[in-house]
Amino acid sequence: MKKLLLATALLALTGGAAAAQTVRLGTEGAYPPFNFIDDAGNVAGYEREFGDEACKRAGLTCEWVTNDWDSIIPNLQSGNYDVIIAGMSITDEREKVVDFSENYFPPAxxxxxxxxxxxxxxxxxxxxxxxxxxxxxxxxxxxxxxxxxxxxxxxxxxxxxxxxxxxxxxxxxxxxxxxxxxxxxxxxxxxxLGGGVGLAFRESDDELREKFNAVIKAMKEDGTINALIEKHFGPETKKF
The missing domain is CATH 3.40.190.10 (Periplasmic binding protein-like II)
Structure with missing residues (x-):
């Protein structure tokens, strides 16, 4: 019985550790070409490709969640997802209630x-x-x-x-x-207007924000972000 209880406890701990690596990405799904819902009912667009690549590089399992724009920050704060990735411009006013990553789309x-x-x-x-x-x-x-x-x-x-x-x-x-x-x-x-588009985080999630910041910097340096911008927005769009 003790061995069974110990095994169960270990399973719970390892399961919790795995769950901790799952990050929920909140988007609107209605702002092409940043984000939209495709014919198969999946989130698509520039931010889908950018987000999937960023999660892969950060070693995170990410799930996509859609939410209406007018409540997208309150639902981040209430824990319905962990990151906002929804074409959100970095502004001083928003910085009062969320923390932004560095921009992954330049001021446009x-x-x-x-x-x-x-x-x-x-x-x-x-x-x-x-x-x-x-x-x-x-x-x-x-x-x-x-x-x-x-x-x-x-x-x-x-x-x-x-x-x-x-x-x-x-x-x-x-x-x-x-x-x-x-x-x-x-x-x-x-x-x-604004300081470009960034990921928004709860103010308590510094570690997660810094993990994404490191990935965004790397994706800028190796040209990945510029290639995605050109793919989804065209060659005339501002790039890094």
Whole structure:
């Protein structure tokens, strides 16, 4: 009986150690080409490939979890997953509640898109996804902010006349413009916001953050990240 109890205890300990190496990655699954759900129902996109490679190099078993954008930080803090990997820009405001890795996507431009090049982006209605740096920028710009929970709804608002323009990451909007046959056009000049895109961690998870930081640095140095950026965003996209 004692041997059985000892074996059970050892099994529990080894099982716990294995479980400790499983890291849950939280993403939105609705922000291509950063992340989206493919036809098979799996998370796909730039962040899927980057995340899988980062986990492999870090010696971690990673599981993907999807979560609505507007509650993605609260659900990290409550323990529903361990890392946010969801096209999240590094900002001072977010740094107050989460800790970021170094960026795995460089600071990139945000842009306005409307039905015409003279759409009123100064005082008109501009749509943006709730909780984004773009929404914060619009709110302070003099325009009327119209927020939506998902990014595709922000573009739809322009098409159906609810908004004069949408403001979002230029890399996200570019495919919509390219595939619209002239229906959608960029408006005004691009705007640079944020410190690039990083992984977000609970403030207590320094060890996990540093493990990913080491991998991100290595993937920058050997060109892996730049190759993935070009694959998913095209050769004109900013790289490291």
């Amino acid at each position: 431009d945000s842009a306005y898109v409307g039905l015409t090049a003279d759409a009123d982006i100064k005082t008109g209605v501009v749509s943006a996804q709730v909780g984004t740096i773009q929404a914060g920028y619009v709110a302070e710009s003099g325009a009327t902010l119209l927020e939506f929970p998902t990014p595709d709804e922000t573009v739809a608002a322009v098409r159906n006349g609810e908004a004069a323009a949408v403001f979002a990451d230029k890399d996200y909007l570019a495919p919509y413009v390219a595939e619209s046959n002239g229906e959608l056009v960029f408006v005004g000049d691009p705007v640079s």
